[in-house]
Amino acid sequence: MSIRSRGAILLISCYELGHQPHGISLPLGFLENAGFAPDSMDIAVEAFDTAKIGQARFIGISVPMHTALRLGVHVIRRIREINPEPIICLYGLYAVLNAEYLLENGVDFCIGGEFEAPLTALVETLELHSQNNSLHSTLNVQIEGVIQPGANARPLLRRLLFAVPSRDTLPALEKYAHLEHKGEHRLTGYVEASRGCVHLCTHCPIPPVYDGRFFVIPREIVLEDIRRQVNAGATHITFGDPDFLNGPTHSLRIIRAMHEEFPHLTFDFTAKIEHILEHRKIFPELAALGCLFMISAVESLSDTVLEILSKGHKHEDIVEALKIVQNAGIALRPTWVMFTPWTTLDDYTNVLEFLDTHNLIDHVDPVQYAIRLLIPPGSILLECPAVKPYLGSLNQASFSYEWRHPDPRMDELHKTVSTLVERDSQAGEDEMSIFYRVWALAAKMRGESLPESVHRSRRADRIQVPRITEPWFC
Numbered sequence: 030m031s032i033r034s035r036g037a038i039l040l041i042s043c044y045e046l047g048h049q050p051h052g053i054s055l056p057l058g059f060l061e062n063a064g065f066a067p068d069s070m071d072i073a074v075e076a077f078d079t080a081k082i083g084q085a086r087f088i089g090i091s092v093p094m095h096t097a098l099r100l101g102v103h104v105i106r107r108i109r110e111i112n113p114e115p116i117i118c119l120y121g122l123y124a125v126l127n128a129e130y131l132l133e134n135g136v137d138f139c140i141g142g143e144f145e146a147p148l149t150a151l152v153e154t155l156e157l158h159s160q161n162n163s164l165h166s167t168l169n170v171q172i173e174g175v176i177q178p179g180a181n182a183r184p185l186l187r188r189l190l191f192a193v194p195s196r197d198t199l200p201a202l203e204k205y206a207h208l209e210h211k212g213e214h215r216l217t218g219y220v221e222a223s224r225g226c227v228h229l230c231t232h233c234p235i236p237p238v239y240d241g242r243f244f245v246i247p248r249e250i251v252l253e254d255i256r257r258q259v260n261a262g263a264t265h266i267t268f269g270d271p272d273f274l275n276g277p278t279h280s281l282r283i284i285r286a287m288h289e290e291f292p293h294l295t296f297d298f299t300a301k302i303e304h305i306l307e308h309r310k311i312f313p314e315l316a317a318l319g320c321l322f323m324i325s326a327v328e329s330l331s332d333t334v335l336e337i338l339s340k341g342h343k344h345e346d347i348v349e350a351l352k353i354v355q356n357a358g359i360a361l362r363p364t365w366v367m368f369t370p371w372t373t374l375d376d377y378t379n380v381l382e383f384l385d386t387h388n389l390i391d392h393v394d395p396v397q398y399a400i401r402l403l404i405p406p407g408s409i410l411l412e413c414p415a416v417k418p419y420l421g422s423l424n425q426a427s428f429s430y431e432w433r434h435p436d437p438r439m440d441e442l443h444k445t446v447s448t449l450v451e452r453d454s455q456a457g458e459d460e461m462s463i464f465y466r467v468w469a470l471a472a473k474m475r476g477e478s479l480p481e482s483v484h485r486s487r488r489a490d491r492i493q494v495p496r497i498t499e500p501w502f503c
Contacts, residue, residue: 030084030086032065032086032087032152032155032156032159033064033065033066033156034066035066035068036066036067036068036081036084036085037065037066037084037085037086037087038060038065038066038067038068038085038086038087038088038089038152039067039068039069039070039081039082039085039087039088039089039115040053040056040057040060040067040068040069040070040088040089040090040091041053041069041070041071041072041088041089041090041091041101041104042069042070042071042072042073042091042097043072043073043090043091043092043096043097043098043100043101043104044072044073044094044096044097044100045073045091045093045094045097045219046094046206046269046499046501047073047205047206047497047498047499047501048205048206048217048218048219048267048269048497048499049071049196049199049200049202049204049205049218049219049258050071050073050091050199051194051219051220051221051269052091052093052097052120052121053069053071053089053091053199054194054195054196054199054254055145055191055192055194056089056091056120056144056145056148056149057069057194057195057196057198058145058192058193058194058195059145059146059148059149059192060148060149060152061192061195062192063149063152063153065152067198068081068085068198069198069199071199071200072100072104074200074204074205075200075204077104077107079111082107082108082111082112082115083111083112085112085115086114086115086116086159087115087116087118087152087155088108088115088116088117088118089118089119089120089148090104090105090117090118090119090120091120091121092119092120092121092122092123092124093121093122093123094121094122094123094234095123095234095403095405095428095429096501097121097123098119098123098124098127098428099427099428101119102134105117105134105135105136106135109135116137116138116155117135117136117137117138118136118137118138118139118140118148118151119131119136119138119139119140120139120140120141120144120148121141121144122141122234122235122238123234123405123428124139124140124141125139125140125141125142125176125184125237125238125407126141126234126237126238126405126406126407126408126428127405127406127428128141128176129406130406130425130428132176132177132178133178137177138151138170138175138176138177139175139176139177140174140175140176140184140185141174141176141184141185141238142174142183142184142185142186142238142239143174143184143185143186143187143188143189143224143244144174144184144185145189145191145192146174146185146189146190147172147173147174147175147185150172150175151170151172151175154170154172173185184238184239186225186239186240186242186244188244188245189244191246191247191250192250193250193253193254193257194250194254196257196258196261201261201262202216202217202218202258202261202262202263203216203262205217206497206498206499207497207498208264208265208295208321208495208496208497208498209493209495209496209497209498210295210321210493210495210496211493212493214498215264215265216261216262216263216264216265217263217264217265217266217267217497218255218258218259218261218263218265218266218267219258219266219267219269220251220254220255220258220266220267220268220269221246221251221268221269221270222245222246222248222251222268222270222273222276222279222280222283223243223244223245223246223270223271223272223273223275223276223279223280224239224243224244224246224270224271225238225239225242225243225244225271226239226241226243226271226272226275227241227242227243227272227275228241228272228275228301228339228341229241229339229409230326230338230339230340230341231337231338231339231408231409231410231413232328232338232366232402232403232404232408232409232410233271233409234405234407234408235271236409237407237408237409238407243271243272243275243276245276245279248279248282248283248286251283252283252286252287252290255287255291255294256290259291259294263294264293264294264295265294265295265296265297265321266287266294266295266296266297267296267297267298267497268280268296268297268298268299269299270298270299271299272299272300272301272304273298273299273300273323274298274300274301274304274305274307274308275304277304277308277311280298281311281314284296284315284318284319284320285318287318288318288319292319293319294319295319295320295321296318296319296320296321297320297321297322297323297324297495297497298320298323298324299323299324299325299326300323300324300325301325301326301340301341301342302325302327302340302341302342302346302347302350303341303342303346305325305350305353305354306342306346306349306350306353309353312353312354312356312357312359313357313358315357315359316357316358316359320359321359321360321495322359322360322361322362322494322495322496323354323359323360323361323362324362324363324364325350325361325362325363325364326340326363326364327347327363327364327365328340328364328365328366329365329366329367329369329372329376329380330344330347330376330379330380330383331344331371331372331373331376331379332344333371334366334369334371334372334376337369337371337413337415337416338366338369339409347363351387351389360392360494360495361389361392362392362393362494362496363389363392363393364393364397364400365380365393365397365398365400366400366401366402367380367397367398367399367400367401367446368399368400368401368402368434368439368442368443369401369402370402370415370416370418370419370432370433370434370435371415372434372439373436373439374436374438374439374442374471374474374475377439377442377471378468378471378472378475381398381464381467381468381471382480384464385464385468390460390461390464391460391461391493391494392494393460393464394460394496394500395450395453395454395460395463395464395467395500396450396454396500396501398446398450398463398464398467399443399446399447399450399451401443402432403429404416404420404429404430404432405428405429405430406423406428406430408430411430416432418435419432419433419434419435420432421433438474441474442470442471442474445470446467446470446471449463449466449467449470450463450467453466454500465479
């Protein structure tokens with residue numbers, strides 16, 4: 030079977046935040062432009078297709094995030110049980126961070142950074158090699174960005190000649206998370222206008238790979254991708270850039286062109302608190318162009334924690350950013366790292382009080398109350414003096430370093446809150462009810478009862494906050 034035959038190349042997505050996977054749609058476009066006929070499989074919404082595995086000669090697995098990697102390891106084992114022949118390549122942020130382990134445990138190649146061109150070049154090299162040898166015979170590739178056993182390759186950090194993402198082999202948008210707004214569920218598309226990030230937040234997996242660089246995706250590529258998803262039924266678009274305002278001029282040009290062509294299309298994006306402050310004047314225009322909500326990684330209200338994480342903002346900046354976004358008529362959905370070695374019990378309850386006081390309970394998915402700092406291999410935090418007293422060994426099974434809180438109550442609270450949130454969320458409990466139960470647990474840990482000042486009266490006046498129906502995020 031030629032590697033150019035239909036299905037000889039198989040790209041697998043394990044999980045991408047509930048949206049149609051960009052991590053395989055983009056490389057599908059690159060490979061098709063090069064004359065290949067790849068197939069795809071998204072195990073987040075599709076059954077594991079053993080027939081596809083059986084005929085594949087090259088399998089690429091997208092691991093842009095921690096959850097995807099943990100699932101990907103199980104996929105590798107199943108692949109090897111079904112068909113030991115394919116070359117397996119993992120690509121994405123977490124492929125680079127965990128390359129040493131992966132290459133020792135069933136993976137042939139790892140690729141990170143701007144991965145589509147190296148991935149395509151790897152397949153082309155394997156095709157040439159297979160004309161005289163089996164794919165699994167000894168092969169030493171010399172391709173920038175491709176990591177293999179015994180080689181010290183670095184991620185490719187160079188702007189690519191992009192192809193339009195190919196979504197023809199992917200499950201329909203109906204299979205993925207929807208926009209929930211005003212009692213309606215609307216089909217949601219997903220695009221990226223840029224990748225990488227100019228910031229060096231110490232807990233983020235992007236800086237160890239991109240080292241403060243970011244790359245824009247050409248406007249016409251993004252707009253054509255939007256166009257095709259709208260034709261497939263999308264009425265809302267999520268811009269999944271790590272920070273949509275790293276390149277505000279580029280982003281605004283795309284949004285303006287999108288609105289001109291599709292005036293009823295709405296959207297959401299992610300940006301840092303400091304970018305909200307820096308670009309405050311554009312938020313009324315963003316709202317007028319269809320922005321319903323934005324996400325910002327607030328992480329903590331503790332200036333101590335924020336400084337260690339190099340977030341670039343302080344407590345007072347969060348309050349100001351909230352005013353800017355809300356005054357523009359856009360909902361701000363903050364995300365949090367509620368458990369770190371430096372987060373005190375007071376810090377934890379301060380966040381809950383802040384959400385209650387600022388009427389933000391419905392802006393936060395309950396899973397956020399249980400988020401614990403993740404320290405993957407290669408993390409900048411590993412070189413941070415503040416983390417060393419609490420750092421344990423690498424737990425390879427979870428692809429992260431263990432750490433213990435100096436206050437045992439915080440580790441106990443994390444276990445208790447995690448159990449509560451998982452149980453009540455699966456039972457379909459109301460988000461506000463879960464919030465107050467979490468607060469009651471934290472108060473009990475302090476030897477107190479839930480403060481009488483909490484604003485439970487807001488229940489009667491609640492207005493549904495626009496959200497994507499997928500609460501997980503890493």
